[in-house]
Amino acid sequence: EADIYQTPRYLVIGTGKKITLECSQTMGHDKMYWYQQDPGMELHLIHYSYGVNSTEKGDLSSESTVSRIRTEHFPLTLESARPSHTSQYLCASSEFWGGTYNEQFFGPGTRLTVL
Amino acid sequence: AQSVTQLDSHVSVSEGTPVLLRCNYSSSYSPSLFWYVQHPNKGLQLLLKYTSAATLVKGINGFEAEFKKSETSFHLTKPSAHMSDAAEYFCVVREGSQGNLIFGKGTKLSVKP
Numbered sequence: 001e002a003d004i005y006q007t008p009r010y011l012v013i014g015t016g017k018k019i020t021l022e023c024s025q026t027m028g029h030d031k032m033y034w035y036q037q038d039p040g041m042e043l044h045l046i047h048y049s050y051g052v053n054s055t056e057k058g059d060l061s062s063e064s065t066v067s068r069i070r071t072e073h074f075p076l077t078l079e080s081a082r083p084s085h086t087s088q089y090l091c092a093s094s095e096f097w098g099g100t101y102n103e104q105f106f107g108p109g110t111r112l113t114v115l
Numbered sequence: 116a117q118s119v120t121q122l123d124s125h126v127s128v129s130e131g132t133p134v135l136l137r138c139n140y141s142s143s144y145s146p147s148l149f150w151y152v153q154h155p156n157k158g159l160q161l162l163l164k165y166t167s168a169a170t171l172v173k174g175i176n177g178f179e180a181e182f183k184k185s186e187t188s189f190h191l192t193k194p195s196a197h198m199s200d201a202a203e204y205f206c207v208v209r210e211g212s213q214g215n216l217i218f219g220k221g222t223k224l225s226v227k228p
Contacts (some may be wrong), residue, residue, distance in 0.1 A: 004158075033215075042205065042218040043159075058215065084190065090158060100166075103149065106158035 023091035026091035138206030
């Protein structure tokens with residue numbers, strides 16, 4: 001069964017704090033993604049990675065950073081959280097097979113609130 | 116540039132009646148199209164996908180969608196709604212085999228008893 005995990009599920013934090021949102025997948029997928037989703041809105045891609053040591057910026061500009069040191073792990077970091085960062089963050093992964101990246105599997109999301 | 120337009124932000128049906136969620140797309144190349152469902156406080160789950168094979172695509176939980184190139188549409192249907200179908204549905208386009216996904220704004224489906 002496909003498994004992709006995100007921790008924490010909910011986070012309430014004060015302005016200026018450094019935070020790291022964790023994402024791990026057990027499927028050995030090459031490509032991983034971070035999306036930002038405001039309530040009732042569509043998902044916007046903020047970061048993605050083709051594999052270890054690869055990171056790319058997505059369509060939506062974000063002050064967050066990501067790293068990919070291990071295939072299964074793709075953490076997202078905010079150095080100094082601000083209220084404008086309040087949102088839901090969704091992690092996803094997909095497998096490269098048959099010349100294409102197959103469907104993306106999503107984690108349950110982290111709902112971040114910055115006071 | 117590719118884009119997706121979901122024509123209804125909210126659809127309400129009665130249990131046992133048909134469901135129609137509408138989606139139009141814009142793409143310069145032969146697109147791949149997907150429908151994802153998101154239940155409250157959950158991640159997204161793939162319902163079905165079109166990748167240039169059969170134009171009528173069957174998915175999970177009785178959902179299906181038809182790719183109509185002439186109308187640039189990929190509407191999602193289900194013959195009989197169930198209470199558990201209440202969720203947010205996203206139409207998604209991917210350009211080519213390696214492009215990133217572009218999401219529509221979503222359609223919230225409500226199912227009345």
